[in-house]
Every structure is written in structure tokens, then in C-alpha cells.
Amino acid sequence: MGGRIARLHDGNPPPQLILAALETLLAHETLRLSERNRRFLSFVVTQTVAGHSDRIKAYSIGVDVFGRDDSFDPGTDPIVRIEATRLRSALATYYETAGASAPVRIAMPPGSYVPSFAWRPSGNGSTRPASAADTGRATTTGTTLPTIIIKNLTDRAARLAATHGDLFIETIMKRLVAAGFRLFAMPSAERKAAATAISKLLLHPDETYALDIAVHPMSTGQRFSWCGTDLRSGEIICSDFVDEADRDAPCANTIDMIAMQAVQSVSKALAG
Amino acid sequence: MEQAQKRGLTRLLLRWPERRAQLREKFARDPGFAELCEAYEAACEAEAYWTKSTLPVGPARAREYDALVSATEQDILIRLALS
Numbered sequence: 001m002g003g004r005i006a007r008l009h010d011g012n013p014p015p016q017l018i019l020a021a022l023e024t025l026l027a028h029e030t031l032r033l034s035e036r037n038r039r040f041l042s043f044v045v046t047q048t049v050a051g052h053s054d055r056i057k058a059y060s061i062g063v064d065v066f067g068r069d070d071s072f073d074p075g076t077d078p079i080v081r082i083e084a085t086r087l088r089s090a091l092a093t094y095y096e097t098a099g100a101s102a103p104v105r106i107a108m109p110p111g112s113y114v115p116s117f118a119w120r121p122s123g124n125g126s127t128r129p130a131s132a133a134d135t136g137r138a139t140t141t142g143t144t145l146p147t148i149i150i151k152n153l154t155d156r157a158a159r160l161a162a163t164h165g166d167l168f169i170e171t172i173m174k175r176l177v178a179a180g181f182r183l184f185a186m187p188s189a190e191r192k193a194a195a196t197a198i199s200k201l202l203l204h205p206d207e208t209y210a211l212d213i214a215v216h217p218m219s220t221g222q223r224f225s226w227c228g229t230d231l232r233s234g235e236i237i238c239s240d241f242v243d244e245a246d247r248d249a250p251c252a253n254t255i256d257m258i259a260m261q262a263v264q265s266v267s268k269a270l271a272g
Numbered sequence: 273m274e275q276a277q278k279r280g281l282t283r284l285l286l287r288w289p290e291r292r293a294q295l296r297e298k299f300a301r302d303p304g305f306a307e308l309c310e311a312y313e314a315a316c317e318a319e320a321y322w323t324k325s326t327l328p329v330g331p332a333r334a335r336e337y338d339a340l341v342s343a344t345e346q347d348i349l350i351r352l353a354l355s
Contacts, residue, residue, distance in 0.1 A: 078314045085311035092304050
């Protein structure tokens with residue numbers, strides 16, 4: 001999961017979200033699929049994600065999924081065609097009911113066994129974040145606030161900026177948690193399990209927003225920037241920066257003040 | 273394809289005479305439902321084919337398609353309930 005989370009929304013869903021959507025779909029108790037149709041769905045999705053959609057034919061599905069031998073004739077044994085129709089119907093029913101809020105949609109267009117993947121269509125075209133009342137967890141005031149996935153994009157090679165970035169994100173996290181937001185930090189690539197868990201969070205973007213922060217070294221100081229993204233649409237919901245140009249090493253109090261400004265900006269955008 | 277969909281609908285009209293109006297209405301406005309009717313027709317035809325087959329695998333295939341006919345009927349009832 002390199003780069004900014006918002007980039008996941010450029011074009012079609014990325015492979016890791018498609019596979020996470022598949023996992024969620026198959027685990028959902030309301031999805032009416034037989035065990036072999038679950039294998040069927042897994043087969044076509046994983047083959048497509050792996051770039052092998054050309055291998056998805058009635059014959060290969062009959063042999064690899066439905067246990068037919070090499071004498072399989074789809075003409076007299078239309079098992080694949082029938083089960084594909086049932087699979088399409090089950091997916092359509094799921095996305096009309098329990099899976100209505102699923103952001104990544106897996107479909108099998110009529111006339112093909114190669115699945116298609118798409119983001120959930122926006123109901124009213126609005127790209128504004130959901131209201132606080134629609135999302136997240138309850139706060140002490142009785143309102144609810146969404147989940148935020150925070151990531152520090154400061155270049156670690158710039159040592160001073162990296163240190164200030166750590167201080168900056170620490171204060172932001174502390175303040176956001178105190179405000180009632182549920183917070184996750186993007187883990188390093190080595191922490192694969194945590195990254196996978198966060199990938200699953202991205203499947204429920206009504207409740208989840210991305211917040212990227214960074215400290216950029218400049219010729220006369222540093223720029224502290226933050227950028228909040230609505231994960232349903234990729235729209236930037238708040239983005240701002242503060243240039244600390246007076247000295248190269250702003251004191252902790254200055255960093256805290258800038259962090260507070262960032263938190264107020266994010267809170268206002270998400271909680272109104 | 274359209275003919276197979278209509279044959280499937282006809283089977284369903286005979287199968288559930290009390291639901292005829294609902295079946296016709298759903299068939300007319302839900303392409304996914306029409307495709308299920310076609311799948312139902314294909315399952316019924318395959319069941320008949322394998323029931324008559326003299327191949328060793330025939331009885332097993334016939335049982336498989338018999339189960340598939342029932343499962344497709346359940347899918348159709350669920351789709352009808354979403355009307």
C-alpha cells in the first residue's frame with residue numbers, strides 16, 4: 001500500500017481491494033452461494049486479478065471448478081452456464097440488499113465469465129463526507145465520528161523534517177483521539193497483517209477517511225501540510241499547510257500549535 | 273436465448289400457477305430474472321437429457337441437475353420476493 005491512500009481511487013479498484021472485497025463477500029452470511037459457486041467466484045476473480053482472464057472459459061471452469069474430466073462438453077452439460085446465471089443473480093441480490101454499501105462491486109456481465117470490478121455508484125452524485133450522525137463511533141456528547149487512517153508522508157531521509165513530522169503526527173493523533181475519532185496509522189510495509197486489516201477498513205469508506213500529513217524541508221524553513229480525503233470518492237475534503245519559515249527548528253510548542261490547527265481543520269470537515 | 277427464457281417462464285407458470293401474474297410482471301421488467309428463467313430451462317433440459325443417458329455418469333449427472341433445478345427455483349423465489 002505505497003503512496004497516498006487517495007490514489008487508490010484513480011480509476012478502477014486496485015487488486016488488493018478487489019481481493020479484500022472478494023474475501024468479505026464470501027464470508028458474508030447473507031450471500032446465497034453454494035460451496036462450489038464460491039469456488040467459481042474465487043476462481044474467476046483471482047484469475048482476472050492475476051491477469052489471466054484469457055484462461056476463463058466454460059471448459060476451464062468446468063474442469064477446474066466443477067470437477068469435470070477432459071471429456072467435458074458444455075453443450076450437453078451446461079453446468080457452468082447455469083451456475084454463472086445463479087452467481088450473477090446472487091451478486092445482484094447481495095448488492096441490492098446487505099451489500100448495498102459495499103464500495104467495491106464484483107459483477108459478472110451477461111455473456112461472459114470474466115468478472116468486472118467497479119466502485120459503488122454514488123447515489124446522489126454527492127462527494128461530501130457523510131454527516132457525523134451517519135458514521136463512526138459514539139462520542140461522549142452522543143454524536144458519532146468516523147474512522148480516520150492517518151499516514152505520515154514525510155521523507156525519512158530528511159532527518160530534521162522527519163523528527164518534526166513525528167512530533168506533528170503525535171500531536172494530531174492525540175488530539176483526534178481526544179475529539180472522539182477512531183484512528184489508525186498506516187503501518188510500514190513489514191507490518192503486513194496491519195496493512196491487510198486497514199485494507200479491509202477501506203471497504204467501508206462511509207466510516208473511513210484518509211488523513212495524510214507531511215513535513216517538507218524548504219530553503220528557509222519547513223512546510224507542515226495535511227490533507228484529508230473522502231475514501232468514497234477520492235475528493236479532498238480538507239487540505240492546508242503552515243510554513244514555519246522563521247527558523248529551521250521550530251520548538252515543540254510551535255509544532256503543537258500547527259497540529260491543533262490541522263486537527264481543527266479535519267474536525268470541521270468531518271464532524272461539521 | 274429469448275426463446276429459452278420464455279420456455280423457462282412457461283415452465284414456471286405451470287410450476288406455480290398461483291404466482292403467474294407476479295412471474296409475468298417480473299419477467300417483463302427484470303432482465304436478471306429472465307436470465308434465471310433461461311437457467312431454469314437449461315437445468316430442466318439437462319436433467320431430462322442425463323436421465324435418458326446410458327453413459328455411466330448419467331445417473332449422477334441427472335441427480336446433480338435435479339438438485340440444480342430445485343436450487344434455481346429457490347433463486348427465482350428469492351428474486352420474486354425482491355419485487
